[in-house]
Amino acid sequence: MARRTGRRPGNPDTREAILAAARSAFAERGFDAASIRGIATAAGVDPALVHHYFGTKEDLFRATVDIPIDPAQLLPTVLGAGPDGAGERLVRAFLGVWDSPVGAAAVALLRSAVSNEWTARLMREFLVTQVLRRVLDHLDLDPAELPLRGSLVATQVIGLAMMRYVIRLEPVASADPETLVAAIGPTVQRYLTGDITGDLAG
Amino acid sequence: MARRTGRRPGNPDTREAILAAARSAFAERGFDAASIRGIATAAGVDPALVHHYFGTKEDLFRATVDIPIDPAQLLPTVLGAGPDGAGERLVRAFLGVWDSPVGAAAVALLRSAVSNEWTARLMREFLVTQVLRRVLDHLDLDPAELPLRGSLVATQVIGLAMMRYVIRLEPVASADPETLVAAIGPTVQRYLTGDITGDLAG
DNA sequence: GTCTATACGTGGATAGAC
DNA sequence: GTCTATCCACGTATAGAC
Structure with a gap:
């Protein structure tokens, strides 16, 4: 048992979970009122991870609205x-x-x-x-x-x-x-x- | 010269100045983004005065949108x-x-x-x-x-x-x-x- | 790769001096 | 009536431990 029982490392869809949480948070509250902390909580991750994956809040917003709709x-x-x-x-x-x-x-x-x-x-x-x-x-x-x-x-x-x-x-x-x-x-x-x-x- | 040269006390239209500043601040930035401090600065008064005249921020907003338009x-x-x-x-x-x-x-x-x-x-x-x-x-x-x-x-x-x-x-x-x-x-x-x-x- | 701790700023609200 | 000082909560962002 070399590994502890903590959360598995390298969860591959953490990024997608953050993105989905950000999408609904921004849609429901707008850019200003939505918070990184709230998005992180909704996605079940740590706030610092959001920054790690997406950079600043503005970057995250851009990723959120950059939808694959042509x-x-x-x-x-x-x-x-x-x-x-x-x-x-x-x-x-x-x-x-x-x-x-x-x-x-x-x-x-x-x-x-x-x-x-x-x-x-x-x-x-x-x-x-x-x-x-x-x-x-x-x-x-x-x-x-x-x-x-x-x-x-x-x-x-x-x-x-x-x-x-x-x-x-x-x-x-x-x-x-x-x-x-x-x-x-x-x-x-x-x-x-x-x-x-x-x-x-x- | 019993009175100092400081700002005159009891400025009668301070209340109106605050109200006007609040109106444009709320109109330009919305309820959340507008700040009591910013409104106070724009009106040339102290932030505490805003509370003194109007109570909470929500009260101030209500006074702002309660226009005499029937x-x-x-x-x-x-x-x-x-x-x-x-x-x-x-x-x-x-x-x-x-x-x-x-x-x-x-x-x-x-x-x-x-x-x-x-x-x-x-x-x-x-x-x-x-x-x-x-x-x-x-x-x-x-x-x-x-x-x-x-x-x-x-x-x-x-x-x-x-x-x-x-x-x-x-x-x-x-x-x-x-x-x-x-x-x-x-x-x-x-x-x-x-x-x-x-x-x-x- | 993930999280803890924290620096740093802002804003609402209040107590109390003058 | 007006202002100074301050409390407290929250938010972004980052440094660094594990």
């Missing part, structure tokens, strides 16, 4: 069938991602963007360069209108995320995804391709 | 001219409030609602009982649809606030209010009185 993959689904109905498909695709486990990273980014200037910049850049620009570039539109159209889409989509995942306002928080697609899809469609100058009457 | 006052403006165009008028009224100095309190509440469960509850209750219910009660609608309509309006309006005041995504962040009214008003109008079940095609 927005480009979703583009064919959203835009493949042409501009008609793109709004509905975009809302459906967003809900699909946010409702999935990896959506926790998106919620973490959203929650943190409110308290941290650098995470807000991270979010702006992600929204603009990874999502909005790609979608809008595939639609034949007046280039001068693109920035406004893009940020209007952002107001609706991020507002939906805020109410559903952060503020948890009912009934949006637990509504069926297709209900939201039917209700909000047309809004996004109008922001993408419709008239946004006010000529459209109720 | 949503009921805005109702005639929004709904007075009938349901047609109510969406545009609601967006205009919101921007009027949020863009004004007292809007800082609203931004503070929004920012804080993301990190604090109790401020999120505060915001939910304010939204539901003070804003959405009042607006919707004045429109003749199927009562079964009211909660969904109300939270849809919330997704769009709060999303607008997030992008304009918190994330500061351009061009929405510095857009002319009437541009936003023209673009977003019809969305709110549809959520209030239109078809939200998906029959409306682009």
Whole structure:
């Protein structure tokens, strides 16, 4: 019995356990409020290990939100069938991602963007360069209108995320995804391709 | 010369100075990140005075967001001219409030609602009982649809606030209010009185 | 590779002097 | 009414023992 009964050394998935704990902690509390100690406790490891594997808290956050989701993959689904109905498909695709486990990273980014200037910049850049620009570039539109159209889409989509995942306002928080697609899809469609100058009457 | 040259005693507007500093601090950083010490420094007073006037940090926050804005006052403006165009008028009224100095309190509440469960509850209750219910009660609608309509309006309006005041995504962040009214008003109008079940095609 | 101990900073809150 | 001094809790991060 050369070895004591203590915890086994070199646990191979300690890193993954930390990452998972960090993901939910950041998603539930945001960057500032989440603590390394809390994450370590949730993962069942020592706080020092977190630093050992990931460096600073900021590094850990970056690793957390650096999810293996390539927005480009979703583009064919959203835009493949042409501009008609793109709004509905975009809302459906967003809900699909946010409702999935990896959506926790998106919620973490959203929650943190409110308290941290650098995470807000991270979010702006992600929204603009990874999502909005790609979608809008595939639609034949007046280039001068693109920035406004893009940020209007952002107001609706991020507002939906805020109410559903952060503020948890009912009934949006637990509504069926297709209900939201039917209700909000047309809004996004109008922001993408419709008239946004006010000529459209109720 | 019975009196020294030190700071004058009994400064009557110290309380207001603290309140103003607290408002902008909470609006810029949220409840958690804003510190009593920082607020005191910004107000040019001692941290202990903050406690003396307002009690705990939570008490101070409540005093900060307890603004003298009665949503009921805005109702005639929004709904007075009938349901047609109510969406545009609601967006205009919101921007009027949020863009004004007292809007800082609203931004503070929004920012804080993301990190604090109790401020999120505060915001939910304010939204539901003070804003959405009042607006919707004045429109003749199927009562079964009211909660969904109300939270849809919330997704769009709060999303607008997030992008304009918190994330500061351009061009929405510095857009002319009437541009936003023209673009977003019809969305709110549809959520209030239109078809939200998906029959409306682009 | 894992954990203990600790340095270092910050922030809320209070007691009590002036 | 205002401020000094301080207590206490917590968080990040690191050094170094095992």
